[in-house]
Amino acid sequence: VAGGVRDFYPPPAELIGRKVVIVCNLKPVKLKNVDSQGMMLAASKKEDFGLLQAPEQAHPGARVFAGELCNAGEESGGVGFTYPTLELKEFQKLSLTIGAGLVGMFKKTNPLNVDGAPVTAEGVSEGAKIK
Numbered sequence: 603v604a605g606g607v608r609d610f611y612p613p614p615a616e617l618i619g620r621k622v623v624i625v626c627n628l629k630p631v632k633l634k635n636v637d638s639q640g641m642m643l644a645a646s647k648k649e650d651f652g653l654l655q656a657p658e659q660a661h662p663g664a665r666v667f668a669g670e671l672c673n674a675g676e677e678s679g680g681v682g683f684t685y686p687t688l689e690l691k692e693f694q695k696l697s698l699t700i701g702a703g704l705v706g707m708f709k710k711t712n713p714l715n716v717d718g719a720p721v722t723a724e725g726v727s728e729g730a731k732i733k
Contacts, residue, residue, distance in 0.1 A: 603624055603638055603639065603640040603641065603642060604633040604634065604636045604638035604641075606633070606642075606644075607642065607644065607651075607653065610644075610651045620653065620655065621655055621656040621657075621658070621660055621662075622642050622643070622653050622654065622655060622656065623642070623643045623653075623654040623655070623656055623666055623706075623714075623721055624640045624641065624642050624643070625640055625641045625643060625693060626639070626640040627686065627687050627688060628640060628641055628687065628688055628689075628690055628693060629687050629688065629689055629690070631690055641690070641693070643698075643706075643732055643733070644723075644732070644733060645699075645700045645706070645723040645726045645730040645731065645732045645733070646726065646730055646731060646733065647700075647726055647727055647729060647730035647731065650725055650726045650727060650730065651725060651726065652723040652724040652725030652726040652730075653723065653724065654706055654714075654721055654722070654723050654732065655721065655722055655723065655724065656716050656721055657715075657716050657717075657719035657720065657721065657722075659716075659717070659719060660716040660717070660719070664716045664717070665716070666714050666715070666716055666721055667714070667715055667716070668708035668709075668712040668713070668714055668715075669708070669711065669712030669713055669715070670712075694733065696708065697709045697710070698714075698731070698732035698733075699729060699730065699731055699732060700723050700726055700727070700728055700729065700730040700731075700732065701713065701728060702728060703720070703722070704722045704723050704724070704726070704727075704728070705720040705721065705722055706720075706721045706722065706723060706732055
């Protein structure tokens with residue numbers, strides 16, 4: 603996974619132990635000569651930058667949901683569904699921003715969450731774009 607956060611987190615040790623959000627259903631791409639099979643999500647607005655963070659109780663690999671939205675035939679919080687693989691350009695078209703309380707939002711009305719606990723950002727303000 604190529605994160606693109608070197609300018610914001612120069613010592614790699616600052617990332618160790620953090621529960622970040624990674625999109626893992628993207629088609630592999632080469633970014634700056636590195637093969638990447640996922641993308642670490644961050645938010646930015648003007649000069650502000652912050653990583654999206656999974657809730658403290660989230661376990662590695664937990665799925666992130668957008669509000670109560672779920673796929674056909676699946677209950678919110680369900681397991682066993684495999685998301686289709688997306689091109690990076692397709693993912694970048696999604697409306698993902700930071701809302702009140704620094705909670706990640708899909709289409710401004712669906713809070714990003716893991717098992718009902720919010721996915722948040724640090725170091726940014728409301729309205730920041732998630733990329």
